[in-house]
Amino acid sequence: xxxxxxxxxxxxxxxxxxxxxxxxxxxxxxxxxxxxxxxxxxxxxxxxxxxxxxxxxxxxxxxxxxxxxxxxxxxxxxxxxxxxxxxxxxxxxxxxxxxxxxxxxxxxxxxxxxxxxxxxxxxxxxxxxxxxxxxxxxxxxxxxxxxxxxxxxxxxxxxxxxxxxxxxxxxxxxxxxxxxxxxxxxxxxxxxxxxxxxxxxxxxxxxxxxxxxxxxxxxxxxxxxxxxxxxxxxxxxxxxxxxxxxxxxxxxxxxxxxxxxxxxxxxxxxxxxxxxxxxxxxxxxxxxxxxxxxxxxxxxxxxxxxxxxxxxxxxxxxxxxxxxxxxxxxxxxxxxxxxxxxxxxxxxxxxxxxxxxxxxxxxxxxxxxxxxxxxxxxxxxxxxxxxxxxxxxxxxxxxxxxxxxxxxxxxxxxxxxxxxxxxxxxxxxxxxxxxxxxxxxxxxxxxxxxxxxxxxxxxxxxxxxxxxxxxxxx
Numbered sequence: 129x130x131x132x133x134x135x136x137x138x139x140x141x142x143x144x145x146x147x148x149x150x151x152x153x154x155x156x157x158x159x160x161x162x163x164x165x166x167x168x169x170x171x172x173x174x175x176x177x178x179x180x181x182x183x184x185x186x187x188x189x190x191x192x193x194x195x196x197x198x199x200x201x202x203x204x205x206x207x208x209x210x211x212x213x214x215x216x217x218x219x220x221x222x223x224x225x226x227x228x229x230x231x232x233x234x235x236x237x238x239x240x241x242x243x244x245x246x247x248x249x250x251x252x253x254x255x256x257x258x259x260x261x262x263x264x265x266x267x268x269x270x271x272x273x274x275x276x277x278x279x280x281x282x283x284x285x286x287x288x289x290x291x292x293x294x295x296x297x298x299x300x301x302x303x304x305x306x307x308x309x310x311x312x313x314x315x316x317x318x319x320x321x322x323x324x325x326x327x328x329x330x331x332x333x334x335x336x337x338x339x340x341x342x343x344x345x346x347x348x349x350x351x352x353x354x355x356x357x358x359x360x361x362x363x364x365x366x367x368x369x370x371x372x373x374x375x376x377x378x379x380x381x382x383x384x385x386x387x388x389x390x391x392x393x394x395x396x397x398x399x400x401x402x403x404x405x406x407x408x409x410x411x412x413x414x415x416x417x418x419x420x421x422x423x424x425x426x427x428x429x430x431x432x433x434x435x436x437x438x439x440x441x442x443x444x445x446x447x448x449x450x451x452x453x454x455x456x457x458x459x460x461x462x463x464x465x466x467x468x469x470x471x472x473x474x475x476x477x478x479x480x481x482x483x484x485x486x487x488x489x490x491x492x493x494x495x496x497x498x499x500x501x502x503x504x505x506x507x508x509x510x511x512x513x514x515x516x517x518x519x520x521x522x523x524x525x526x527x528x529x530x531x532x533x534x535x536x537x538x539x540x541x542x543x544x545x546x547x548x549x550x551x552x553x554x555x556x557x558x559x560x561x562x563x564x565x566x567x568x569x570x571x572x573x574x575x576x577x578x579x580x581x582x583x584x585x586x587x588x589x590x591x592x593x594x595x596x597x598x599x600x601x602x
Contacts, residue, residue: 258287418447458487498527538567
């Protein structure tokens with residue numbers, strides 16, 4: 129653009145602003161009102177009033193032709209109210225600020241959605257304001273801004289308690305519980321989950337029960353409480369179907385598939401993943417579609433179908449970036465790095481692990497850091513860097529213990545044992561091998577235990593020592 133064009137645009141904007149300011153306040157208010165009316169007429173009228181934010185109706189957002197203009201309509205309503213005088217509000221502003229937030233959220237425009245919910249919160253009080261702030265927190269949480277999300281959940285919780293809204297308090301507690309689990313504060317996560325579930329049962333709120341039960345089941349699975357996990361997921365599926373919540377059903381099916389995959393029910397896991405993917409595509413849930421694809425890729429990887437796994441992980445990664453799921457992006461990057469490691473492309477693997485660790489570090493996602501560090505340790509061992517390998521294994525094991533990631537704690541004790549055996553530390557290797565076997569047995573993870581035993585026997589043969597005994601059943 130030339131300097132003369134820039135000068136023209138500047139003069140035009142200046143004159144437009146001057147002309148606007150010359151209008152009397154009452155005229156400005158009428159003009160903004162006319163703009164709202166004109167846009168609404170073009171879009172087939174005004175959308176219906178939604179249920180209050182603190183309602184228990186849980187109605188899904190239904191799109192309207194005016195939604196692409198909702199933010200502009202909310203601004204027209206704000207300017208009209210300002211022109212009418214201090215303290216004036218117009219009902220259209222609340223309607224369209226909320227619709228702008230919901231529309232942006234549905235289309236994964238996270239910053240715009242958070243801005244819309246903040247504007248909505250500023251127009252509300254009490255429990256409804258608390259719910260709007262919780263939704264800002266949820267968007268930031270999913271985008272990886274953990275500290276800000278935690279602060280907003282805390283504000284929401286305080287408002288709900290002040291308003292004596294048990295339902296709102298329960299949802300805020302459940303969100304905080306998820307965040308605490310993901311950032312390694314397991315005991316606090318368990319406490320808040322129990323509080324949320326108690327509220328759901330006291331108030332007979334099945335939607336809140338389902339929401340809190342997801343985190344409860346994941347805590348149980350990660351701690352190795354397999355029977356409890358199975359019961360929780362079966363209860364969740366029942367609740368999801370009673371509530372006709374297809375999105376939640378797809379999430380539960382993925383969780384159930386992970387449990388099946390870890391307990392050697394591979395065919396069942398594949399069926400659950402396929403059904404979850406079908407539901408996600410049916411309802412247009414791109415975020416969870418990415419999660420389902422990532423898990424399907426892990427199934428292909430475990431079956432040795434590496435090309436298929438790589439293609440599916442790349443599809444998953446593209447979706448995670450599209451929807452702004454930075455935590456999911458980090459997991460996909462680490463998984464692709466592991467595929468590169470298996471293929472012998474050590475430079476690509478190290479680059480991928482570094483990217484994943486940087487993302488997980490930014491997000492404070494300790495669980496992801498532990499997994500990536502343990503896998504990076506294996507790469508260091510394979511590329512002749514024993515000091516770095518030992519350091520990374522020890523860091524990974526500390527993180528797994530801290531955040532309660534029992535499965536990878538067992539796996540990386542096993543891999544550390546193989547490394548120690550390879551550098552002549554047989555006694556330490558046996559200690560870590562014993563921990564590996566004990567944990568994986570407790571988790572009933574027969575697939576991973578079988579893989580670890582096979583690797584151990586090969587390592588013992590290379591080292592010229594008898595296979596480590598673990599009282600394996602015949």
